[in-house]
Each structure stands twice: as structure tokens, then as C-alpha cells.
Amino acid sequence: MKVITANFVTCAVKECKTTATSFPLHFHDAELELQEVDFQPEFIRNVIPRIDWEGLRTTANELGFPSLPETKPEGDALTNEQTLKDLHRLLLETQVMEGKLVCGTCGHAYAIKEGIANFLLPSHLGKSNRIPIQELN
Amino acid sequence: MEYLIRFAQCHENFRKPEIQALATLVGADIEFLSYNDHSPYCVVKLPDNDAACAIIKRSVLAKDITELWGQGTNYDEVHAAVRQRSSDRWAQYRESIFSFSVDTFAGKRSQTRKSEIINSFGYMALEGPIRMKNPDEQFLVMEEYVSDAEQSLIGTKKITEPRNIYMGRFLARSDRDTIVKHDLKKRRYISTTTMDAELSLVTANMALAAPGKVFYDPFVGTGSFLVAAAHFGALTLGSDIDPRSFRGKDEEREKGEISALRNYKQYGLESKMMDLFTSDLTNTPLRNCGLLDGITCDPPYGVREGLRVLGTRDGVLKEPVFIDGVAAHYRPDYIAPKRPYGFEAMQRDILDFAVRTLVPNGRLAMWMPTASDEAHKFPVPMHPNLEVVNVSVQHFQKWSRRLMTYRRLPDGETSDITQGRSYVDAEGVMADELNAFRRKYMSRHGPPKSENSKPAAQ
Numbered sequence: 054m055k056v057i058t059a060n061f062v063t064c065a066v067k068e069c070k071t072t073a074t075s076f077p078l079h080f081h082d083a084e085l086e087l088q089e090v091d092f093q094p095e096f097i098r099n100v101i102p103r104i105d106w107e108g109l110r111t112t113a114n115e116l117g118f119p120s121l122p123e124t125k126p127e128g129d130a131l132t133n134e135q136t137l138k139d140l141h142r143l144l145l146e147t148q149v150m151e152g153k154l155v156c157g158t159c160g161h162a163y164a165i166k167e168g169i170a171n172f173l174l175p176s177h178l179g180k181s182n183r184i185p186i187q188e189l190n
Numbered sequence: 191m192e193y194l195i196r197f198a199q200c201h202e203n204f205r206k207p208e209i210q211a212l213a214t215l216v217g218a219d220i221e222f223l224s225y226n227d228h229s230p231y232c233v234v235k236l237p238d239n240d241a242a243c244a245i246i247k248r249s250v251l252a253k254d255i256t257e258l259w260g261q262g263t264n265y266d267e268v269h270a271a272v273r274q275r276s277s278d279r280w281a282q283y284r285e286s287i288f289s290f291s292v293d294t295f296a297g298k299r300s301q302t303r304k305s306e307i308i309n310s311f312g313y314m315a316l317e318g319p320i321r322m323k324n325p326d327e328q329f330l331v332m333e334e335y336v337s338d339a340e341q342s343l344i345g346t347k348k349i350t351e352p353r354n355i356y357m358g359r360f361l362a363r364s365d366r367d368t369i370v371k372h373d374l375k376k377r378r379y380i381s382t383t384t385m386d387a388e389l390s391l392v393t394a395n396m397a398l399a400a401p402g403k404v405f406y407d408p409f410v411g412t413g414s415f416l417v418a419a420a421h422f423g424a425l426t427l428g429s430d431i432d433p434r435s436f437r438g439k440d441e442e443r444e445k446g447e448i449s450a451l452r453n454y455k456q457y458g459l460e461s462k463m464m465d466l467f468t469s470d471l472t473n474t475p476l477r478n479c480g481l482l483d484g485i486t487c488d489p490p491y492g493v494r495e496g497l498r499v500l501g502t503r504d505g506v507l508k509e510p511v512f513i514d515g516v517a518a519h520y521r522p523d524y525i526a527p528k529r530p531y532g533f534e535a536m537q538r539d540i541l542d543f544a545v546r547t548l549v550p551n552g553r554l555a556m557w558m559p560t561a562s563d564e565a566h567k568f569p570v571p572m573h574p575n576l577e578v579v580n581v582s583v584q585h586f587q588k589w590s591r592r593l594m595t596y597r598r599l600p601d602g603e604t605s606d607i608t609q610g611r612s613y614v615d616a617e618g619v620m621a622d623e624l625n626a627f628r629r630k631y632m633s634r635h636g637p638p639k640s641e642n643s644k645p646a647a648q
Contacts, residue, residue, distance in 0.1 A: 058427065058465040062475035070478065091461035095402040096425055103404075103481050103549070145425075145464070162520070163475075167448065169433060172469035173526040175519030176501075177510045 054154075054170045056116070057100070057144040060109050064156035065163075065172045074157035077108040080115050081162065083152035090145045094137045101131060101140065113143060192223065192258040193242045194356050195232040196332070197251055198366065199295075199339075201392070202227040204593065205251045207580040208395050209234070211595070215398045216244040228340035230295055231332060231356060233258060243362040248422065250365050250391040256330055256358035265310065268331075268355045272311070283359075286318045289325040297335030297352060307331055311357070328360035365391070368421060371457065374414075378452040379438065381412050385488055385557075389584070389593075390418040393486045396580075396595040397555040399424040403483035404464070408471045408543070411435045413450035415486040420454060420462035424484065431528070433468040472501075472539055480549035488557040489536055501528065534571075541573040541596070548598035553579070559591045572607040575599050 059077060069075040106125035113121050121143075126136050153162040154170060161178060164171050197205050206225055209232075213220035218241035223233040230253070236242045239257065246255040259279070260271030290311070292304040299307070308331070316329070333352035340346045372387035374380050385393070393415055399405055401423030407415045410428030413436060420426050428450070430436055438449025454460045469475055476482075511518040518524055537558065544554040554576065570578055576596040583592050599605060 054467065055465050058467070061427075061477060061481050062467075063477050065469065065473045065475040067473070076477065093401070093425070093461070099402040100404065103479070105477070164520075167437075167446070168465075169437065169448070170467040171433065172429075172467060172473070172475040173431070174470075174473055175510065175517075175524070175526055177519075 054149045054165050054168060055145060056109070056112060056147045056149075057104075058170075059112055059149070059154065060104050060144075062154075062170075062172070064158060064161065065174055066156070066159055066161065066178050069156055069158040072158045075159075076105065077112050078154040078156055078163065080112065080149060081153040081155050083116060083149045083165075085116065086148045086150045086168075087142075087146055088148050090141075092138065092141055093145075094134070094141070097137045097140050097144070098131050100144070101126065104144075109143075116147070116149075118143060118147075191236060191238060191242075193234050193236055193361070194256040194258045194261075194332070194358055195234060195246065196253045196256070197230045197232060198253055199230050199337070201251055201388070201582075201584065203584065204389075204392050204582040205232075207582050207595070208249055208251050208392055209245060210580070211396050211398060212245040212248050213241075215248065215395075215400060216241055218245065220245075228337060228343070228346070229334050229354075231334050231354065233261070233356075239361060246362050246364050248365055248395060250369060250388060250395065252364045253366055254363045255361050256332075256356070257361055258356060258358045260358075261354065261356045263353060263355070264351070265307070265355065268357055269310065269313075272357050273313070279359075280314045280316070283327050284315065284317050286316070286327045287321050287325050288316055288318055288327040288329060289320060289322050290316075290329045290331075291322075292331045292333065294333045294352070295335060296337035296340075297333055299333070330356075330358055330360055332356045372417065372421070378456050379412050379449040380414075381435065383488070383490075384412045385414045387414070387418070390414045391421065393555045393557070393593060394418040394422050394424075394484075396593065397484035397486050397553040399484055399486075404481065405484040405486060406476075406482045406547075407487050408469075408474070408485070408540070409487050409489050410450065410466065411488075413453050413466075415488070416450075416463075417453050417457065417459065419484065419486060420459040421457065423462070425462055425464045427464045427466075427482075429467045429469045429474075431468070431470045436466050471536070471543055474543060476547055478546045480547070480552070482547050483549055483552045485540075485544050485548065485552075485554045485556075487540070487555075489540060537571040541571055541576060544596065545573055545575040545598065550598060550600035552598045554596040554598070556594050556596075557591055558594060559589055561589050570594060572605070574604045574607050577605045 059080070062078065063070055064075040064078065104125070110121050130136055148168055149165055150168045152165050154165065155162045159178070195209065206222065210220065218237055221235040223235055225232045236245070242255050246252055259276035260268050262268040262271055290308045292299060292307050332355070334354040335352055336346045336348050341348055368391060369388045372391070374384060374386060397405070399419040399422040403424040404427060405416065405419035405424040406427045408429055410416060410430045413428060416426035416428050428436060436448065436450040437443070443449055448466065450466060451460065451463060454463045513521065540556060548554065570581055572578060575598065577599055579595040579597050581592055581594050583590050
């Protein structure tokens with residue numbers, strides 16, 4: 054799982070999604086791998102406005118990366134090639150291959166294996182938002 | 191300026207919507223001056239050559255585009271039009287290395303007659319050397335007759351002289367060659383439900399895949415839609431409730447590699463693979479905000495594979511189970527419980543999901559099957575925050591399937607949904623109760639062969 058994806062996801066439990074502590078999910082026992090990817094400045098510029106900057110700062114800290122600037126780069130800052138390259142490396146080239154993503158609200162740990170995170174919920178968490186069959190009958 | 195698009199004579203229903211989508215993508219106003227499902231030729235008005243080339247270079251259903259210099263129903267008309275509309279352009283190409291050819295659709299011309307036709311344009315006074323291979327300029331005469339298909343379908347009489355003749359200067363080829371490059375016969379990792387290369391590319395075009403964008407497929411399977419979106423430059427994100435579909439079965443995997451990734455590598459697109467993860471659309475981990483530029487998907491029909499989402503059959507939450515002191519759901523062999531799911535409920539959930547996660551003007555392109563007899567009264571699933579951009583149909587003998595393309599309306603705008611599907615489908619426990627399409631298909635044709643020979647593991 055890449056760092057950008059970690060910034061796109063939160064806890065899959067519906068009740069957690071609206072709570073402040075469910076995002077970002079926290080990496081535990083993360084095994085990192087750097088995978089080089091073509092530099093795509095256009096993509097970084099487009100996607101930065103969608104990034105939750107506070108969340109990214111937290112994730113970067115937890116993974117042991119140098120701290121990011123306090124405020125999200127905007128406007129002219131996004132024309133600076135070094136800024137874009139640094140973000141590219143963090144967002145698209147940093148990959149968590151093994152480990153867990155833990156929700157700060159419910160404490161559920163989502164496993165990451167071979168770079169694939171599993172967000173399927175066990176039966177005590179995967180509540181359906183539909184009417185159970187008994188109530189319909 | 192007027193241009194002639196030459197289409198491939200297939201997937202007729204998708205041709206115009208694809209060109210319209212690409213015009214939106216490149217930001218060009220387009221007007222269709224003539225279009226006929228039974229003809230490959232289509233005349234459009236576009237602002238300039240740059241727009242014409244940009245559109246056609248992305249198209250997979252068109253073959254090429256030509257600057258239209260004149261047209262008519264006979265050669266007198268064509269010559270009059272060419273003299274009137276393009277005489278100011280002849281001088282520009284006087285010295286060019288050129289080719290001049292006659293192309294016919296559903297008709298034939300002898301070599302002698304073709305030469306006569308070419309020579310009849312002698313007044314353009316092209317003096318440069320003629321070279322059939324790699325000329326600088328290609329001039330084309332295209333003749334349209336009536337095809338056998340048109341005759342048998344709508345009864346148009348066959349004719350010996352063309353009904354339309356076009357003359358112009360060739361501008362650009364389409365991206366149609368990619369269909370061959372992406373052919374499933376040569377693709378490293380596919381399954382029984384993999385969408386073919388041509389329609390995957392069309393789907394990506396309908397959803398406006400382009401560099402800098404994020405594309406997502408919530409039913410990623412072997413990744414055919416994402417590979418198509420990646421081909422057009424988007425970064426791609428995919429998930430599936432069954433990770434084996436994209437990871438590959440253990441015994442089939444090479445060097446422990448994620449199987450879907452091999453498809454990206456085959457086409458040199460691995461830099462466009464953002465991530466794959468295991469999840470269920472009804473309990474998605476994606477944040478509720480504008481993250482995605484496009485969603486492309488072919489949701490499970492429930493014909494080959496029964497529909498399942500997370501949850502228990504009775505809808506009641508279960509207490510966690512512990513085995514040897516470890517919570518069962520953290521054990522490596524844990525399989526989350528799944529419950530049957532309605533086809534209509536799923537479509538509604540996809541639309542809701544699209545509204546929550548698409549950026550303004552982002553697009554959802556979703557496939558859906560219908561039994562042939564319900565086709566004429568087919569209700570399109572709708573949502574007030576989504577505009578239906580177009581619906582294209584692919585017909586098969588016993589059923590058809592539709593590609594529905596939606597646009598996420600910016601906040602503050604809503605669409606009229608009174609024509610949409612207004613009913614809520616009942617909950618049930620059998621696949622047939624939940625899925626009107628599956629019920630109709632099975633009652634008439636019996637189960638598809640692949641279901642018996644290769645049951646879907648859930």
C-alpha cells in the first residue's frame with residue numbers, strides 16, 4: 054500500500070468514518086519498500102488539493118520520514134520541482150509491504166500482506182445498513 | 191471547419207458517445223452534421239485541426255479523421271464543392287510529396303475507374319512527387335454504398351453508384367491499434383469475466399481517463415478497465431471483495447507477483463498502478479470526499495458469480511470468536527462472512543458511492559446487463575447529483591448490456607430523476623429473488639455453461 058492510498062482511506066466501519074480519530078489509520082509494524090515510479094508532476098499537482106495534509110504529516114512521521122511543511126504547498130509552491138519530487142517519492146514510491154493499519158477509534162487492525170491491504174470487516178463490525186430479513190417478514 | 195471521421199463498422203451504438211466524450215476531454219465544441227449507424231462516415235464540425243487530431247488520437251472506435259474539402263451524392267456535386275470550399279488551400283500543397291487514393295465502403299471500383307476519379311481532380315494542380323508509402327500529404331476520395339447489413343436490417347436497396355462521396359486531406363489516425371496490443375489472447379492475466387480490450391478502452395474514454403487523474407474500479411478483477419485507463423495516462427486504484435481475483439491463485443502466481451500487476455508490466459504501465467486492496471463497496475474504506483476523477487466498472491451480474499457483500503445472512507452482528515486466545519478475525523485463514531445482495535441495491539450503492547467520492551464533473555462509467563425483452567423499457571438507475579451523459583447498448587442474441595456514463599454534478603446542481611428507477615427492490619436470500627436479470631435469463635436459457643464447469647468460489 055502506497056502512502057497516497059493511506060491518505061485516501063479511513064476505517065471501513067460506518068460508525069468510525071465520521072469520528073475524528075479514525076483518520077488517518079495508523080501504520081503498525083510497517084515494512085517499507087521503495088519502488089521507483091516514473092515522475093509524474095502533473096499528477097502530483099492535481100492530487101495535492103485532495104490530500105488531507107494533517108493526515109499525511111501524521112503518516113509521514115509514523116513511518117519515520119522527515120517532517121513535512123506545516124501547511125500544504127499551494128499555487129507557486131507546486132511549480133517547484135524539488136517539492137514535487139519529494140512529494141512524488143513519499144506518495145507514490147513509498148510502499149508498505151507488510152504490517153497493519155489500525156483505527157484510532159475502534160482499534161481494528163487491517164492487515165497488509167504483499168502490499169495488499171485487506172479492508173473486509175469481521176462479522177462483529179461489518180454492520181449492514183439494510184433492513185434485516187426478519188423485520189421485513 | 192468540417193471534418194470526416196471514418197469509423198470502424200462495429201459497436202455502432204458507442205461511436206458517437208465516444209467522440210462526444212473525447213471532445214469534452216479536449217475542450218472542443220463538436221457538432222455532428224451527419225451520422226448513420228450503417229455507415230463508417232460521419233461529418234463533424236470542430237474548431238480546428240488541433241482539436242480534430244487530439245480527439246481522434248484518443249478514439250478506439252474511429253479509424254481516422256480527414257479535413258473535409260468537399261462532399262456530394264455524385265461527382266459533379268463533389269467537384270463543385272471542392273472548387274468552392276478548398277481552392278484557397280491547393281497552392282499550399284502544390285510541391286508536397288503526396289498520395290491520392292479512392293476508398294469504397296460496401297462497393298467496388300476497378301483500378302481504371304479509380305484512376306479516372308483521381309485524374310478528375312487534376313484541376314487542383316498538385317505537382318509534387320507521388321509516393322504511396324509515407325507521403326507528406328494524403329488526399330482521399332471516399333465512396334459510400336449500401337452494405338448488406340443495412341439492406342437486411344432496414345431494407346435499404348443495394349445501389350451500384352455511391353450515395354455519398356467525400357474528398358479531403360488526411361489528418362490523423364486513431365488509437366485503434368491499441369486494441370490489438372491489448373488483445374486478451376495475448377494478455378498475461380485474464381479470467382472468464384475480463385472485459386475485452388476494445389470495450390475496456392471505450393469505457394476509459396467515456397469516463398475521460400487522462401494523465402494526472404485518479405481512476406478507480408471497485409470490482410477490479412483482473413484489472414482490464416484499469417489497464418485501459420492507465421493506457422490513457424491515469425493513475426489507477428482498484429479493489430475487489432475477493433483478493434484472489436487480482437492477486438491470482440497461489441499456484442498460478444509467478445515469483446509471488448500480484449497477477450494483475452503483470453498486465454501493467456506487459457504494456458509498460460507499472461508507473462500508473464497506484465494500489466490494489468481488498469474491500470467491499472458497501473463498507474468502503476475510501477474517505478467521503480472528492481478523491482476520484484473517474485470510476486469505471488462492470489459490477490458482478492450475479493449470473494456467473496452470485497452477488498455477495500459483507501454481512502451475515504440474518505443481518506445480526508456476531509460476537510467475536512476467539513481460537514487459542516487469538517481473535518478469529520485476525521487469523522490468516524479468516525474469511526469474512528458475506529450475505530446475498532440485490533442487483534438493484536448494488537447499483538444504487540454504486541451511484542451513492544460515486545456521488546461521495548468523485549470530484550465535480552468526475553465521471554462514472556458502469557456496465558449493466560439486461561434481458562433482451564426488457565430492453566425497450568429499460569429504466570436507467572439515476573441519482574439527483576449525477577447527470578446521465580449517455581447510455582450505449584451492446585446487443586447479444588439472448589441479452590444485451592449497457593454502458594451508462596454519468597457526470598458528477600458540482601454541488602448546487604441537480605438533475606431530473608423522474609425517469610429513473612424509482613422502486614426499491616425487495617430483500618431476499620436466493621440469487622434469483624434478488625436479481626431480475628438473472629431470473630429472466632435462467633428461466634429462458636438455463637444456467638450458462640461456465641457456471642457448472644467452474645463454480646465461483648466465494
